Amino acid sequence: MHIPDFILHEATSLLDASRLLAEHAPDARVLAGGTDLLVDLKSGRDNARHVVSIRNIPELQEIRVSDSGLTIGATATVADLDTFTKSLPPYRPIADATSQMAAMQIRNMATVGGNIGSAVPCADLPPILIAMHALVTLESTNGERTIPLEDFFTGPRATVRRDDEVLKAVIVPAPTARSGSAYERFALRDGNAIAVAGVGAGIELDASDTISAARITMSAVAPMPCLVGSAGEALVGYPFGEETLEAAAAAVARAAQPICDVRGSAGFRIEIVDVLTRRAVMRAYELAMEVAG
Ligand SMILES: Cc1cc2nc3c(=O)[nH]c(=O)nc-3n(C[C@H](O)[C@H](O)[C@H](O)COP(=O)(O)OP(=O)(O)OC[C@H]3O[C@@H](n4cnc5c(N)ncnc54)[C@H](O)[C@@H]3O)c2cc1C
Structure with a gap:
């Protein structure tokens, strides 16, 4: 064809x-x-x-870091973002997604703005970016607006972007002290396989190591990449432990609306998100403890 x-x-x-x-x-x-x-x-x-x-607009290709955060131009490639974040510890959790997406040939072409702009439910970047409080900037001849990434998606392949708006950049605020993030995905093979399910986690700890803030996200098991508020609430105010992990995993499994297709049944996906949530929260917690020293 x-x-x-x-x-x-x-x-x-x-x-x-x-x-x-x-x-x-x-x-x-x-x-x-x-x-x-x-x-x-x-x-x-x-x-x-x-x-x-928009491939020949230089300002869209830049990735830059400042004290306030990381700014990723919309046409920065997934491969460039992978290299950049792997050498920048506060933003390294983003590489959990960039290093597992597709295969190198696709990562060299695929852009960050395209991964968000296509708004498919199984996109790998939104879950970790939302967990890390990312914002997106949209620009048109009428001006610029910046919104939280979780508010960008409205449904499968549907967003708040107006017809004349270009997604200009993604901004990831600098992670606070005593915080950690992680993304876990499951696919049927390592390369060129879209996620059967994905879970992102962002955790903040207070001085006594109690979880003071938590953002848990999911993809491929809902109509769009999204925050699971109930999973974050299940963690906040508690110390990390088996019970808190279980409560968060149960909340994500309850919130999931998985489809049944060639990659897995709805029941299989529910079991997978339970496991992925535990892994993502545990890794985010371990990172927060490591950063806290
Ligand atoms: C073999 C293969 C494997 C893949 N595996 C994965 C995977 O594992 N994980 C994953 O998440 N994705 C995967 N993908 C999907 C795809 O590669 C990614 O979503 C990629 O990041 C899309 O970026 P792009 O630059 O190619 O977007 P394009 O194809 O150029 O655009 C995608 C959509 O977004 C819109 N768009 C693009 N940029 C902007 C912008 N700046 N402003 C407004 N709208 C915009 C376009 O109009 C279009 O609707 C795979 C694709 C293939 C072909």
């Missing part, structure tokens, strides 16, 4: 991209790495006639 004809527009700046999107809305799509979009155009899932490439 061939990709149907479309008109390719090469945006030279963010504002140029926004103008092109507005001009051709609702029939225009942003093209970043193309690892999702080109598949969708070829399969007929998407039949947009205008494609606006």
Whole structure:
């Protein structure tokens, strides 16, 4: 099957991209790495006639760190983010996701903005980024807005992004002292297999090592990557231990709305999220203790 004809527009700046999107809305799509979009155009899932490439906009490619946090340009590749975060301890939990996604050939093309922008339920970056309080910046000719990443998704392949907005950057605030995060996923094989289930965890400890804040997220077992508020509540105010782990895992399993497909039954996915939650919370806790010294 061939990709149907479309008109390719090469945006030279963010504002140029926004103008092109507005001009051709609702029939225009942003093209970043193309690892999702080109598949969708070829399969007929998407039949947009205008494609606006943002690949040659230098400001979108940057990853930079400051005292306040990490700013990841939307077209930074997953491979670049993997290399960057592996050498930067506070942000290393992001590499839990980048190092397991797809295969190296895809990671070299796939972008961070594309992983978020496609808004598929099984995307690997949102769970760890949401667990780490990430924000996304959207820009259009009407200005810029920044929102928590968990508020970006509204359903499977659906987001709050307006037709003329470009996802500009993801901002991960600098982790506080005595905090740790982790992402655990299960897939049917190591390379090029999307997650059957994924769980992210972000934990903060107070001076007596009691859990003072917790963000637990899930993917591939809900219509969109999301925070599980009840799982965080099951942890906050308690010391780490078997009972707290069990309560958090049970909360995630209760909140999950798994599908049943070739990768696994709904029941199997529920069992998997229980295990993944325990592992993610435990690793996040161990990291928080390590940071606390
Ligand atoms: C073989 C294979 C294996 C894969 N394995 C995984 C995996 O293990 N885990 C995983 O999470 N994903 C996986 N994917 C999916 C895909 O590679 C990722 O989601 C990737 O990060 C998408 O990025 P991209 O730059 O290629 O996006 P594109 O295909 O260019 O775009 C994807 C969507 O997002 C929109 N978009 C892109 N950038 C922006 C932006 N800046 N602003 C607004 N909208 C934007 C596009 O319009 C499009 O709708 C896999 C894909 C393939 C083909």
